[in-house]
Amino acid sequence: MVTTTLEPKTQNRTRMAVIDCDIHNAPASPQALDKYLSARWRRYQETYGTRAQYPGTGYPRLHPSAARSDSWPPNGGRPGSDLDFMREQLLDAWDIEYGVLNPLYGAGGRVNPDYAAALAQALNRWQVAEWIDPEPRLRASIIVPYEDGELAAAEIDRCAQDPRFVQILLVARTQELLGRRKYWPMYEAAVRHDLPIGMHFGGTGGWPITGSGWPSFYIEDHVGMPQAFQAQITSWIYEGVFEQFPGLKIVLIEGGFAWLPALMWRLDRSWRLMKDEVPHLKRPPSAYIREHFWITTQPVEEPPQPVYFQQLLEQLDMNDRFLFATDYPHWDFDAPDQALPANLSPELRQAILADNARAFYRLS
Amino acid sequence: MVTTTLEPKTQNRTRMAVIDCDIHNAPASPQALDKYLSARWRRYQETYGTRAQYPGTGYPRLHPSAARSDSWPPNGGRPGSDLDFMREQLLDAWDIEYGVLNPLYGAGGRVNPDYAAALAQALNRWQVAEWIDPEPRLRASIIVPYEDGELAAAEIDRCAQDPRFVQILLVARTQELLGRRKYWPMYEAAVRHDLPIGMHFGGTGGWPITGSGWPSFYIEDHVGMPQAFQAQITSWIYEGVFEQFPGLKIVLIEGGFAWLPALMWRLDRSWRLMKDEVPHLKRPPSAYIREHFWITTQPVEEPPQPVYFQQLLEQLDMNDRFLFATDYPHWDFDAPDQALPANLSPELRQAILADNARAFYRLS
Numbered sequence: 001m002v003t004t005t006l007e008p009k010t011q012n013r014t015r016m017a018v019i020d021c022d023i024h025n026a027p028a029s030p031q032a033l034d035k036y037l038s039a040r041w042r043r044y045q046e047t048y049g050t051r052a053q054y055p056g057t058g059y060p061r062l063h064p065s066a067a068r069s070d071s072w073p074p075n076g077g078r079p080g081s082d083l084d085f086m087r088e089q090l091l092d093a094w095d096i097e098y099g100v101l102n103p104l105y106g107a108g109g110r111v112n113p114d115y116a117a118a119l120a121q122a123l124n125r126w127q128v129a130e131w132i133d134p135e136p137r138l139r140a141s142i143i144v145p146y147e148d149g150e151l152a153a154a155e156i157d158r159c160a161q162d163p164r165f166v167q168i169l170l171v172a173r174t175q176e177l178l179g180r181r182k183y184w185p186m187y188e189a190a191v192r193h194d195l196p197i198g199m200h201f202g203g204t205g206g207w208p209i210t211g212s213g214w215p216s217f218y219i220e221d222h223v224g225m226p227q228a229f230q231a232q233i234t235s236w237i238y239e240g241v242f243e244q245f246p247g248l249k250i251v252l253i254e255g256g257f258a259w260l261p262a263l264m265w266r267l268d269r270s271w272r273l274m275k276d277e278v279p280h281l282k283r284p285p286s287a288y289i290r291e292h293f294w295i296t297t298q299p300v301e302e303p304p305q306p307v308y309f310q311q312l313l314e315q316l317d318m319n320d321r322f323l324f325a326t327d328y329p330h331w332d333f334d335a336p337d338q339a340l341p342a343n344l345s346p347e348l349r350q351a352i353l354a355d356n357a358r359a360f361y362r363l364s
Numbered sequence: 365m366v367t368t369t370l371e372p373k374t375q376n377r378t379r380m381a382v383i384d385c386d387i388h389n390a391p392a393s394p395q396a397l398d399k400y401l402s403a404r405w406r407r408y409q410e411t412y413g414t415r416a417q418y419p420g421t422g423y424p425r426l427h428p429s430a431a432r433s434d435s436w437p438p439n440g441g442r443p444g445s446d447l448d449f450m451r452e453q454l455l456d457a458w459d460i461e462y463g464v465l466n467p468l469y470g471a472g473g474r475v476n477p478d479y480a481a482a483l484a485q486a487l488n489r490w491q492v493a494e495w496i497d498p499e500p501r502l503r504a505s506i507i508v509p510y511e512d513g514e515l516a517a518a519e520i521d522r523c524a525q526d527p528r529f530v531q532i533l534l535v536a537r538t539q540e541l542l543g544r545r546k547y548w549p550m551y552e553a554a555v556r557h558d559l560p561i562g563m564h565f566g567g568t569g570g571w572p573i574t575g576s577g578w579p580s581f582y583i584e585d586h587v588g589m590p591q592a593f594q595a596q597i598t599s600w601i602y603e604g605v606f607e608q609f610p611g612l613k614i615v616l617i618e619g620g621f622a623w624l625p626a627l628m629w630r631l632d633r634s635w636r637l638m639k640d641e642v643p644h645l646k647r648p649p650s651a652y653i654r655e656h657f658w659i660t661t662q663p664v665e666e667p668p669q670p671v672y673f674q675q676l677l678e679q680l681d682m683n684d685r686f687l688f689a690t691d692y693p694h695w696d697f698d699a700p701d702q703a704l705p706a707n708l709s710p711e712l713r714q715a716i717l718a719d720n721a722r723a724f725y726r727l728s
Contacts, residue, residue, distance in 0.1 A: 177576045177584075210595035211573040211588070212541045216603060219638045220541075223598050223630055224575070227591040231574035234587050239580060258629055262622035265667050266587050273696065274583045286668075303629050303679070304650075311675040315667070332637065 017354040018336045020099040021296050022253055022325035028077025036122035051112050054206040071329035079329040090328045091137055094336050098363045101140045102169055108146040109204045116145035124159050132164045141169035149185035160193035166361045167196050171203030172228040179239030191247040201225050201254035229255035230263050240280035242288045251294045258301040261315035296325040298334040309341050322352045381718040382700045384463040385660050386617050386689035392441025400486035415476050418570040435693030443693040454692045458700050462727045465504045466533055472510040473568045480509035488523050496528045505533035513549035524557035530725045531560050535567030536592040543603030555611040565589050565618035593619035594627050604644035606652045615658045622665040625679035660689040662698040673705050686716045
């Protein structure tokens with residue numbers, strides 16, 4: 001549920017524990033990353049620009065930050081760029097036990113793979129020095145140059161030495177479908193370090209989001225993003241990624257989940273009819289989904305009748321896989337005390353707000 | 365539900381009335397259309413080929429007919445090409461009251477618009493002469509060169525003089541999203557003659573079906589087709605097509621429907637948040653869906669629990685909009701006495717099997 005208020009509506013002492021699995025920190029400006037880039041890549045940026053060429057989903061409002069209007073920090077930087085202000089607005093205000101950082105800087109979408117790798121490494125160094133070192137409640141996702149499986153694996157190997165990196169961050173729109181083999185070295189590295197892959201809303205893979213070309217409106221890109229998620233899940237399953245990497249775990253971030261039961265039914269039916277095309281699959285597709293996938297809550301689905309939400313949970317049968325997220329500081333922020341439907345049991349509410357994430361990310 | 369048997373499992377006298385809203389008749393060979401084409405276009409075909417250039421979704425098995433293995437007629441032609449055999453296997457065997465023909469010949473996807481128009485007209489003349497003239501139980505869909513709105517409108521105007529044309533046939537994968545203005549003259553003609561648009565599985569618009577490029581397997585194209593449907597519905601709504609053409613009616617054919625509640629929720633939520641981008645919309649997107657859309661049943665969704673099907677019907681609230689279809693002679697044929705879930709009431713079963721379609725297509 002979108003909220004535009006900062007103030008929690010509940011008292012601290014009556015509130016449940018909260019772990020926020022989708023926080024967007026950001027460099028105050030592109031220059032804020034300069035000290036984490038080598039001279040070679042600083043020169044490259046100055047000479048050739050960012051090489052972020054593919055059109056994708058530009059967020060609306062206050063582009064490119066897509067931020068809550070109250071989230072511009074007093075330091076004059078971009079929303080999400082000031083740790084003190086994030087403490088005040090998010091971590092302290094909502095008494096957040098842990099928060100997982102997902103900086104969306106587009107590093108992995110840079111079309112020069114070596115530049116993408118340098119930028120990803122700079123972002124990870126910046127996250128350590130300016131976020132998780134000074135703030136013990138924060139954990140970070142590893143930014144990777146995901147279009148090159150080997151380079152992505154190398155950055156995972158480097159970062160995984162630090163246990164405060166709890167996840168690897170991808171986006172839903174990529175140059176190829178994520179099940180294809182060029183990405184497999186990245187999954188091998190993820191499994192080697194037992195780190196989940198988080199796939200977040202967005203990306204710029206060079207293709208229109210629909211099978212009939214580019215839509216006229218941003219709202220079509222926005223409504224269409226679950227279809228990008230569905231295509232990636234389909235690819236991961238039918239390419240046999242989970243047979244190849246039985247330990248791989250994937251978190252679906254900000255793509256919704258009301259579409260997931262229908263996808264499971266269709267995947268299973270199609271597999272029964274055409275399993276000879278994908279003989280590397282050993283089980284029904286829905287079995288891979290229930291074993292390998294987790295889901296963040298934001299944006300919480302809002303069916304017109306509360307009972308439909310209950311039906312959705314029943315059909316999914318994945319209550320222990322939901323991870324709460326606010327999406328701070330983005331414009332469609334989900335407040336911990338308002339986002340979840342009122343008719344959830346206290347046990348399920350607490351599991352979603354914190355317990356599932358605490359176990360999944362091994363937060364003490 | 366897929367069945368590979370021809371024989372009805374129920375006695376004729378105990379069976380309910382059946383109207384089949386998706387039958388695929390086909391020319392026995394490309395030459396079978398020659399007498400309906402002018403010399404100019406026969407020469408064109410011989411010289412330049414079919415000009416069907418874009419890769420799309422090639423059906424599996426017995427390509428290009430994708431037919432039931434028992435449906436090859438004794439005349440040696442393609443499945444669906446022999447009226448007598450169709451009478452025997454489908455119309456008589458299942459005591460079909462009316463059947464709606466949807467020949468999938470790809471005419472509208474030919475990239476030379478004048479050739480597409482000539483081929484569409486030839487198919488329509490062939491349907492009249494060889495199908496609906498000799499068989500009073502059959503009705504036909506108008507084949508149109510849909511990538512050119514004006515040419516499509518002209519063919520609609522020509523065919524609509526014959527009331528046995530009950531629908532205009534499009535496919536789900538097109539060169540542009542179907543809400544865009546180049547298609548509007550076609551919708552204007554549809555409304556002028558009060559003819560619904562049927563959008564069928566398939567097509568070849570030149571774009572990959574996913575937002576991340578071409579999938580490796582046919583099964584991914586097959587699973588992805590509902591996403592093509594979702595993108596087209598989104599486009600029709602957000603482009604304001606239903607405000608422009610309040611009388612427009614659309615039938616979703618062979619794309620499934622379990623994904624539709626989730627799409628309605630997301631469309632409505634996104635519209636509440638971003639309605640300023642599409643100020644031409646006057647109502648929530650789900651209101652346009654419930655007013656302007658109908659759905660054929662084949663392939664009937666197969667959730668793992670029957671109660672989930674009931675939940676789906678409840679969430680959709682469109683019971684009077686379901687139209688039964690067998691998809692004869694395609695490989696995933698739905699048998700009238702087996703396809704629908706057992707726990708439907710007799711009234712709803714009869715409405716879906718025949719009554720809804722009889723009223724919708726104005727069959728006497």
